[in-house]
Amino acid sequence: MLVVHHLNNSRSQRVLWLLEELELPYTVTHYARNPETNLAPPALEALHPLGKSPVLEDAGQLILESGAIIDYILRRHGDGRLLPTAGTAAHEQYLQWLHYAEGSAMLPLMLRMYTSRLPDQGAALQPRITEELNRHLGYVDAALADRHWLVDDSFSGADVQMSFVAEIAPLLHTLEPFPHLAAFRKRIQDRPAYRRALEKGGAYAFGPAP
Numbered sequence: 647m648l649v650v651h652h653l654n655n656s657r658s659q660r661v662l663w664l665l666e667e668l669e670l671p672y673t674v675t676h677y678a679r680n681p682e683t684n685l686a687p688p689a690l691e692a693l694h695p696l697g698k699s700p701v702l703e704d705a706g707q708l709i710l711e712s713g714a715i716i717d718y719i720l721r722r723h724g725d726g727r728l729l730p731t732a733g734t735a736a737h738e739q740y741l742q743w744l745h746y747a748e749g750s751a752m753l754p755l756m757l758r759m760y761t762s763r764l765p766d767q768g769a770a771l772q773p774r775i776t777e778e779l780n781r782h783l784g785y786v787d788a789a790l791a792d793r794h795w796l797v798d799d800s801f802s803g804a805d806v807q808m809s810f811v812a813e814i815a816p817l818l819h820t821l822e823p824f825p826h827l828a829a830f831r832k833r834i835q836d837r838p839a840y841r842r843a844l845e846k847g848g849a850y851a852f853g854p855a856p
């Protein structure tokens with residue numbers, strides 16, 4: 647049985663969503679952020695050397711990093727679903743988006759989040775961060791201009807991995823200049839499996855308005 651070690655208000659929400667899309671059996675072990683520091687509880691350090699979530703447990707093996715977890719679930723348990731065939735151009739694009747989400751897109755978003763906690767809101771850095779946010783969100787928006795889903799207009803693990811970018815972006819920047827990204831966000835949040843995952847995961851501040 648797959649076990650998702652899930653932190654509230656976190657990237658692990660998309661792992662629950664993927665498992666709901668695939669209708670796979672799994673259990674959730676819940677961890678709550680410290681209400682003052684917003685950090686994960688020390689219990690996660692027993693599983694993840696950095697004390698982060700998500701962690702996926704499968705027959706005693708622990709898998710870290712949401713992109714690796716999504717790819718693992720699809721390869722090992724997906725039965726060919728939501729995963730472009732290895733060796734095809736679509737598979738290369740899928741891998742590109744899988745890595746892009748955490749490797750590139752999250753950086754300016756996290757910079758905005760951390761600098762906005764500084765007394766002067768990191769004023770000197772904000773123009774550069776805004777420039778990068780517009781560049782990255784513009785890139786994703788353009789990729790979605792003529793399609794609903796990122797790879798060959800076919801729903802895949804790449805969309806699941808990119809969902810957190812689409813969900814956290816409006817809290818830290820604006821989606822107004824990026825209508826295709828905003829539509830993508832709404833599209834994912836309207837999926838029945840996404841809604842079921844919300845019920846499984848509990849508090850999630852980046853989802854649709856209640």
Ligand SMILES: N[C@@H](CCC(=O)N[C@@H](CS)C(=O)NCC(=O)O)C(=O)O
Nearest residue numbers: 656657685686698699700711712748
């Ligand atoms: N790149 C990692 C990021 C993991 C990560 O930073 N998770 C956050 C939740 S969104 C976390 O556990 N934060 C709690 C903490 O840092 O104490 C992934 O995609 O899995």
